[in-house]
Amino acid sequence: MSAETREKLLQGALRTLTEQGIAKTSARSVAAAAGVNQALVFYHFGSVDDLLSEACRYGTEQRVARHRDALAAISTLGELLEFGRRMHEEERAAGSVAVLGQLLAGAQTQPRLAEATAAGLSLWVAEVEKVLVRVLGASPLGGFVDAVGLARAVASSFVGLELYEGVDPQGAERALDALEGLGELVAVVEGLGVVGQRAVRHRLRTVRRL
Amino acid sequence: MSAETREKLLQGALRTLTEQGIAKTSARSVAAAAGVNQALVFYHFGSVDDLLSEACRYGTEQRVARHRDALAAISTLGELLEFGRRMHEEERAAGSVAVLGQLLAGAQTQPRLAEATAAGLSLWVAEVEKVLVRVLGASPLGGFVDAVGLARAVASSFVGLELYEGVDPQGAERALDALEGLGELVAVVEGLGVVGQRAVRHRLRTVRRL
DNA sequence: GTCTATACATGGATAGAC
DNA sequence: GTCTATCCATGTATAGAC
Incomplete structure (x- = not known):
């Protein structure tokens, strides 16, 4: 069956990317992981890069x-931070961040992969952005933090942290804890009350003018 | 000359990693970039991975x-933010972050590379950490932000941002701007004055107890 | 649609001449 | 120390049998 084999190859590609890395992801290794013949990669996808592009999407x-509903239910920065860490753990286990890391590395020198990887990342970014716009929009910080940019920073930083985790798990753990602390700090400023917020805003304006 | 050839190979490896990526970095491609014979990779370094490990260090x-002296002169968060962006730009141009990105991708599945990449990253982390300890230690925030973890988060996030930049330059630009804005926010809280700081601290303690 | 066979290129690694 | 030659494994891609 055509559709079944296609799917096997797509999943085989994802598995191979996480388990062997972009450098050892080939038509042969993917086909082996998928349990199908190597020639089918070219029959169904034309080339290895095209297969990887589709696998990314x-x-x-x-x-x-998987997370869309949960993300839609988030309304405060505190909830977002807690959910973010849980989601990160889940995606790390599923290998989805690892795949993006490997594809991003490969995409630096291959325009075709770059396009697909950008599209894949943008799916994450769009979700994170929606939540941030909502959470920050309802907050006094909204005017000073760019949700659109922050969503992109969060998504790409998670990929960086995932790659780092692969070479220094304890360091990455500590990095995540520190970021969580920083997030709490922002959440706290958000809850300072009118007087504190006015002070923060005034100083922010002063700083930005320099 | 032995030492000269070794150096050519090391620089050739770095150039190949940035220009072709980990997937196309081979003894042959590196040797070509270095302008020396392919067999010398094995004579001088034993294997391609060993060459890449040494090249990373x-x-x-x-x-x-290059940045050690400038980093040592930084004493405030504002200075650090400004310097950070300038340094990021310089390193991006030099390709040093790209190399780390490619090596990190390869390191996920090769213990030998992982060790070397962790060591290379730790050189950056150590410098960032020293500055953060100094800057945050002199600040009221020192007790609430973990400089050690934050240094690791900063270093790995920069790698993630660099990889992202390769597939979406505008998105990465906006992400960096947003992070800078967030940094300013923290710098502002730092300068709030005694009353504001006391309020922040109190609320932080409350939040952490939950 | 899938498999076998095959071509041709690239890559890791070594032996031996210089 | 460096180069040439070579071996063998792996990878991309296609043709043709089933």
Whole structure:
């Protein structure tokens, strides 16, 4: 069956990317992981890069869809921070961030992969952005923090942290804790009350003018 | 000359990693970039991975040394933010972050590379950490932000941002701007004055107890 | 649609001449 | 120390049998 084999290859590609890395992801290794013949990669996708591009879209859509409802229910920065860490742990286990890391590395020198990887990342970014716009929009900080940019920073930083975790797990753990602390700090400023907020705003304006 | 060829190979490895990526970095491609014979990779370094490991140490040490004095002169968060962006731009141009990104991707599945990459990253982390300890230690925030963890988060996030930049330059630009804004926010809280700081501290303690 | 066979290129690694 | 030659494994891609 055509559709079944296609799917096997897509999942095989994702598995190979996480388990062997972009450098050892080939038509042969993917086909082996998928349990199908190597020639089918070219029959169904034309080239290895095209397969990886489709696998990126396929995999990312599945993972993002998993969290869409939960993300839509978040309304405060505190909730967002807690959910973010849980989601990160879940995606790390599923290998979806690892896939993006490997594809991003490969995409630096291959325009075709770059396009697909950007599209995949943008699925995550769009979700994070929606939540941030909502959470920050309802907050006094909204005017000073760019949710659009922050969503992109968060998504790419998570990929960086995931890659770092692969070479220094304890360091990465500590990094995540520190970021959580920083997030709490922002959440706290958000809850300072009118007087404190006015002071923060005034100083921010002063600083920005320099 | 032995030493000269070794150096050519090390620089060739760095160039190949940035220009072709980890997936296309081979003894042959590196040797071509270095302008020497392919067999010399194995004579001087034993294997391609060993060459890449040494290149990581070699390259990172050089780049970090470049900024050591400037980093030592930084004493405020504002200075640190400004310097950070300038340094990021310089390192991006030099390709040193790209090298770390490619090596991190390869390191996920190769213990030998992982060790070397962790060591290379730790050179950056150590410098960032020293500055953060100094800057945050002199600030009322010192007790609430973990400089050690934050240094690791900063270093790995920069790698993630660099990889993201390769597939979406505008998005990465906006992400960096947003992070800068967030940094300013923290700097502002730092300068709030005694009353504001006391309020922040009190609320932080309350939040952490939950 | 899938498999076998095959071509041709690239890559890791070594032996031996210089 | 460096180069040439070479071996063998792996990878991309296609043709043709089933």
